[in-house]
Amino acid sequence: MRTADLLALSFRTITSHKLRSSLTALGLIIGIAAVVILTSIGRGIHTFVLAEFTQFGTNLVTISPGKKSTFGLSGATISTVRPLNLADAVSLCQLENIIAVVPVVQGNVRIEADNKQRRTNVLGVGASVPEVWKIKTVSGRFLPTGEVTNSRAFAVLGNKLASELFGTNNPLGKRIRIGTDRYRIIGVMEKKGQLLGFDMDDTIYIPAAKALELFDRESLMQIDLLYKNSVSVTSIQNAIKKLLISRHGMEDFTLVSQKQMLEKMDSILSILTLAIGALGSVSLVVGSVGILTIMTIAVSERISEIGLLRALGAERSTIFQLFLWEALTLSMVGGVCGVLLGLFTVQILDAMLPALPVQIAWGYIATAFMVSLLIGIVAGVIPAIKAAKLEPLEALRTE
Numbered sequence: 001m002r003t004a005d006l007l008a009l010s011f012r013t014i015t016s017h018k019l020r021s022s023l024t025a026l027g028l029i030i031g032i033a034a035v036v037i038l039t040s041i042g043r044g045i046h047t048f049v050l051a052e053f054t055q056f057g058t059n060l061v062t063i064s065p066g067k068k069s070t071f072g073l074s075g076a077t078i079s080t081v082r083p084l085n086l087a088d089a090v091s092l093c094q095l096e097n098i099i100a101v102v103p104v105v106q107g108n109v110r111i112e113a114d115n116k117q118r119r120t121n122v123l124g125v126g127a128s129v130p131e132v133w134k135i136k137t138v139s140g141r142f143l144p145t146g147e148v149t150n151s152r153a154f155a156v157l158g159n160k161l162a163s164e165l166f167g168t169n170n171p172l173g174k175r176i177r178i179g180t181d182r183y184r185i186i187g188v189m190e191k192k193g194q195l196l197g198f199d200m201d202d203t204i205y206i207p208a209a210k211a212l213e214l215f216d217r218e219s220l221m222q223i224d225l226l227y228k229n230s231v232s233v234t235s236i237q238n239a240i241k242k243l244l245i246s247r248h249g250m251e252d253f254t255l256v257s258q259k260q261m262l263e264k265m266d267s268i269l270s271i272l273t274l275a276i277g278a279l280g281s282v283s284l285v286v287g288s289v290g291i292l293t294i295m296t297i298a299v300s301e302r303i304s305e306i307g308l309l310r311a312l313g314a315e316r317s318t319i320f321q322l323f324l325w326e327a328l329t330l331s332m333v334g335g336v337c338g339v340l341l342g343l344f345t346v347q348i349l350d351a352m353l354p355a356l357p358v359q360i361a362w363g364y365i366a367t368a369f370m371v372s373l374l375i376g377i378v379a380g381v382i383p384a385i386k387a388a389k390l391e392p393l394e395a396l397r398t399e
Contacts, residue, residue, distance in 0.1 A: 013326055024294040025334035027287030028375065032338025032368050033345060034280035039364040040346045042273035044357035049269060053262060056133045060258040061236055063092075063223040063244070083219035086209060088247060089126065092223065095239050097231045100128035102224040105211035111204065112177040113165040120161055121203045122178065124211020132226040135200070140172045140187030143207055151207035155183035160201035162188045178206065179214050233257045277364050284371060287334065291327055291379040320384045327380025328373065335372035339365055 014021045065084045089103040105124030110117060127145040130136050142156055155176055162171050171185045183206060192200035208220065227236045237255050245251055343360070350358050 011329060014329055020294060021330060024290050025330050025337065027290040028284065028331055028334030028372050029287075029338040029341060031281065031283030031285075031287045032335055032372055033342040034283045035277055035368040036339060036342025036360075036365055037345050037349075038280040039273060039277045039361040040342075040358045041349075041356070042269075042276040043361040043364075044359040046266075046269040046273055047359050048357035050262060050266060053258070053265065056258075058258050058262065059227050059229055059233075060132070061225045061227065061233065061240065062256045062258070063225070063240065064221075064254045064256070065219050066252065066254060084223055084253065085218075085220065086212075088244065089208075089220070089223050091243060091247065092225060092240065095243060097228045097236060097239075099226045099228060100131045101226075102126045102128050102132045103208040103220045104222045104224060105208050105215065105217060106221050107211065107215045109179050109214065111165075113171075113174070116165055118164075121199070122211060122214070123203055123205050124208040124214070125205055126208055128226070129205065132224055135192050136190050137187040138190045139170070140185070142187055143205065151209040153181055153183040153210065154186050154207065156187040156189060156205040157185060158189050158199075158201040158203040158205075159191045160199065161204060176204075178204065181210075181214070183210075233259055273361070273364075277361075277368075281368065281371070284368070284375060287372075288375040288379050291330055291376060292382065294330075296382070316389070323384035324377070324380045327384070328376040331372045331376025331379070335369045338372070339369060 063084060084103075086103055089101050092098060093101045103124075103126050107122050107124075108119055109122050110119050125143070127143045130142050137156065138159070140156070143154055144152075155178065157165070157171060165171065165176070166174070171188060174185050175182050176185055177183075189201070189203075189205070194200065206214075212218070212220075225236075225240070227233075237257065240255060241251060244253055342365070346358050346360065349356060
């Protein structure tokens with residue numbers, strides 16, 4: 001029998017039992033759609049998280065105070081925390097291949113402007129924030145340089161904070177009270193949005209030295225360094241360690257590279273996306289059981305048909321191919337419908353829930369579709385072998 005005739009006969013058999021064929025393919029449709037939806041959400045979250053961290057650039061190294069070290073005893077750790085001060089930040093500026101340095105102090109305090117008051121985030125930083133953090137002012141200017149030792153009471157407002165305190169009025173030059181001191185507003189930042197829950201637009205920027213006084217702190221929270229793209233992060237970290245050890249006498253600080261953090265995070269998020277896809281593929285296993293069951297039942301119901309085909313001269317290989325093509329056709333139809341249903345559902349989710357990041361994971365979709373075809377082959381082999389082994393006379397007697 002020609003391949004075209006086999007395909008036509010298989011398709012005619014499937015369409016003649018519409019309800020049974022639909023229920024058989026339904027398991028695969030749901031399974032494929034689940035894989036498409038879940039992996040799209042996983043890939044969307046993956047991309048969203050990485051984008052959140054890379055919006056400040058990738059050539060960054062963060063220095064935090066404190067270094068944990070062990071002494072070979074289980075559970076025995078000693079935490080040594082020494083201040084990271086502004087002098088450290090100034091000395092780091094002198095390192096080769098360092099473009100800019102930003103000392104950082106963070107806190108929350110009450111502010112007053114005219115008759116309005118509220119609590120907000122305060123970032124004590126240096127003048128290089130626009131360069132290092134990739135954020136610009138929309139009006140005025142950022143904090144001036146060269147004020148590490150004798151900082152003036154200048155403040156720069158986040159976009160949302162400026163709008164809430166002054167509305168449509170120009171805040172430049174006006175005074176604002178932060179804690180017990182009065183600051184003059186010299187700039188307003190562009191809209192930046194949130195960074196993992198921290199609202200950059202609801203923030204006020206003041207000199208790091210003023211923030212240390214405001215929060216009565218001795219140590220900076222961290223120091224961010226922007227280095228040249230032409231050098232390796234390892235050489236930069238070695239230079240930083242050498243300088244700070246010479247200043248502190250020991251390694252009492254921790255270095256975190258943005259690139260290293262992104263690589264580890266990308267690996268973790270990829271594993272999570274894979275796990276989500278594996279969870280959705282459980283439905284594919286259920287679908288394969290459905291195809292196997294239906295094809296086995298079909299063999300039992302069509303024994304007389306098989307006997308007639310064998311009596312008319314059909315070879316065992318032809319009977320085998322006939323039932324195998326039926327299973328493969330069911331899985332192919334189920335796979336295509338499942339992909340279309342999944343893509344349609346993802347589009348609906350994207351339109352109805354814009355806050356939920358979704359991104360089509362074509363690689364996972366292609367894999368799921370190939371798996372559906374493999375399921376059709378595997379689930380059709382056993383019934384097809386059983387059908388091919390039937391003897392013509394024995395099959396005809398069942399009529």
